[in-house]
Amino acid sequence: MAEAETQGKQVKPILPFLHISDNPDEKPYLAGSKCKSCGATYLGARMACAKCYSTEPMEDVKLSDKGELHVFSIVHQSAPGIPTPYVAAIVDLPEGVSVRCNIEGVEPDPKNLKFGMPVEMYTEIVHTDRDGNDIMAFKFRPAK
Amino acid sequence: MREVAMVGAGMIKFGRYPEKGVHELAAQAALLALQDADMTMKDVELLASGNLYQSSAMIGQRIMKEIGQTGIPVINVANACATGSTAYREAYMAVASGAYDTALAVGSEQMGKMGLLGGGGGGGGGGISPEGIVGSGLMPAVFGQAGVEHMRNYGTTEEQFAKIAVKNHKHSMHNPYSQYQVEMSLEDVMNARTIAWPNTLYMCCPTGDGAAAAVLTTMEKAKQLTTEPIKVATSTLTSDPYTERDLTMPDVNTLTKNASKLAYEDAGVGAEDLDLVELHDCFATAEMLHYENLGLCGEGEAGKLIDDKETYVGGRIPVNASGGLLSKGHPLGATGVANICEVYWHLKGQAGGRQVEGAKVGLAHVIGLGSACTIHILQK
Numbered sequence A: 001m002a003e004a005e006t007q008g009k010q011v012k013p014i015l016p017f018l019h020i021s022d023n024p025d026e027k028p029y030l031a032g033s034k035c036k037s038c039g040a041t042y043l044g045a046r047m048a049c050a051k052c053y054s055t056e057p058m059e060d061v062k063l064s065d066k067g068e069l070h071v072f073s074i075v076h077q078s079a080p081g082i083p084t085p086y087v088a089a090i091v092d093l094p095e096g097v098s099v100r101c102n103i104e105g106v107e108p109d110p111k112n113l114k115f116g117m118p119v120e121m122y123t124e125i126v127h128t129d130r131d132g133n134d135i136m137a138f139k140f141r142p143a144k
Numbered sequence B: 001m002r003e004v005a006m007v008g009a010g011m012i013k014f015g016r017y018p019e020k021g022v023h024e025l026a027a028q029a030a031l032l033a034l035q036d037a038d039m040t041m042k043d044v045e046l047l048a049s050g051n052l053y054q055s056s057a058m059i060g061q062r063i064m065k066e067i068g069q070t071g072i073p074v075i076n077v078a079n080a081c082a083t084g085s086t087a088y089r090e091a092y093m094a095v096a097s098g099a100y101d102t103a104l105a106v107g108s109e110q111m112g113k114m115g116l117l118g119g120g121g122g123g124g125g126g127g128i129s130p131e132g133i134v135g136s137g138l139m140p141a142v143f144g145q146a147g148v149e150h151m152r153n154y155g156t157t158e159e160q161f162a163k164i165a166v167k168n169h170k171h172s173m174h175n176p177y178s179q180y181q182v183e184m185s186l187e188d189v190m191n192a193r194t195i196a197w198p199n200t201l202y203m204c205c206p207t208g209d210g211a212a213a214a215v216l217t218t219m220e221k222a223k224q225l226t227t228e229p230i231k232v233a234t235s236t237l238t239s240d241p242y243t244e245r246d247l248t249m250p251d252v253n254t255l256t257k258n259a260s261k262l263a264y265e266d267a268g269v270g271a272e273d274l275d276l277v278e279l280h281d282c283f284a285t286a287e288m289l290h291y292e293n294l295g296l297c298g299e300g301e302a303g304k305l306i307d308d309k310e311t312y313v314g315g316r317i318p319v320n321a322s323g324g325l326l327s328k329g330h331p332l333g334a335t336g337v338a339n340i341c342e343v344y345w346h347l348k349g350q351a352g353g354r355q356v357e358g359a360k361v362g363l364a365h366v367i368g369l370g371s372a373c374t375i376h377i378l379q380k
């Protein structure tokens, strides 16, 4: 740990909207932005509202870590180096935002997945980049 | 806007041409279309060339270096899978606007080995791709999910999706331009390995190279060339409007629905007037969705449409008589022009064993994710 710090190494998010706090007691969360004019909520930041075109700065929102499975596919063949099979899903969050994600914690078989099933987000380190930084990803699993 | 007619179509058999440059494939198709129109490059006033993977390689100009450098304006177009049909639209607009009388549209592509798995992904922290870790942005998963959404909404089954592939592979048997011409049973399709559920291998378009071309001119000139001119009744292009999930889960439906509404209005025809449709079946699941998006049946009725074999040649509304992308192949930049050529041949009565008898009105639809949707309606 001390060595990583001296070399300026850190934990980086795999996508910019995964918010990782400097405070280790705070859980990482998905960051969203909400249009003050029409209420449309987006994953990550937007320069202006895609729905109502308002250019008023958006409100930062912390998105829920619990949602519902909207749809999925079981990917059996992908680009080289990507392990298969896995569940590629779309999860709806209560803020009106959808998230593209993997569903872990179940065998990748359609019979194990139900439309609307409750799922929860968790994070894990999935890679170390060439500078030695840990790359953190978010995933979803059936809610306990 | 002036009335525009299509007077020439050309296409090479889709497949693998590793020994050739993509501009050579494109030039071959261009020559075929010009011959069909009884023209040479001397008659062409504008060239629109669609190519996606080599969009910075000035393919349009390289075509002219093969078949005639007349110095005319050339537009190189890239618009995902709608690249070729967008080039066609540029040629159409050039003539319709009154700026040019005759324009040539060429679509071409060399896919390499990766095909539809080649793009996508990208954009991760520290150069790490999120693909396969944070869901999938690649086409197989996207169109798998889109099909699963239809299952969720309407109870559509794996078998119904598979039936679409059975139909298109059967149609391909009569299309010499098709990359694959292999008839398959429902069992063959369903027992093949899964690529991204619910699509199996034979429910996904193959990877290949190809080129297609079309000559467009004013209706006035067309009438001097032929007694049976084919009118381009509409050339419609849309992008995706805001929809709630679209930023995460590409919405392949809304922009097609918007395009079909605009296209039917512009052409003054309805879905009920169509004699045939060539639509964008990059995956079997996609064709199912587009039955409804194009108004060929009501919402939620697409499964029944294929169950009743209404989209077979000989059925109420034949879809993808060419064998579709599933058999014919999907060289991205060529696809959109090839779909229009297919409709053209049917209206001219030149579609051989797959001919839809007495076809007078046909629709060609293409969607590129990201997204772009084109609809062209040709009319005899």
Ligand SMILES: [Zn+2]
Binding pocket: A035, A036, A037, A038, A039, A040, A049, A050, A051, A052, A053, A054
């Ligand atoms: Zn807004």
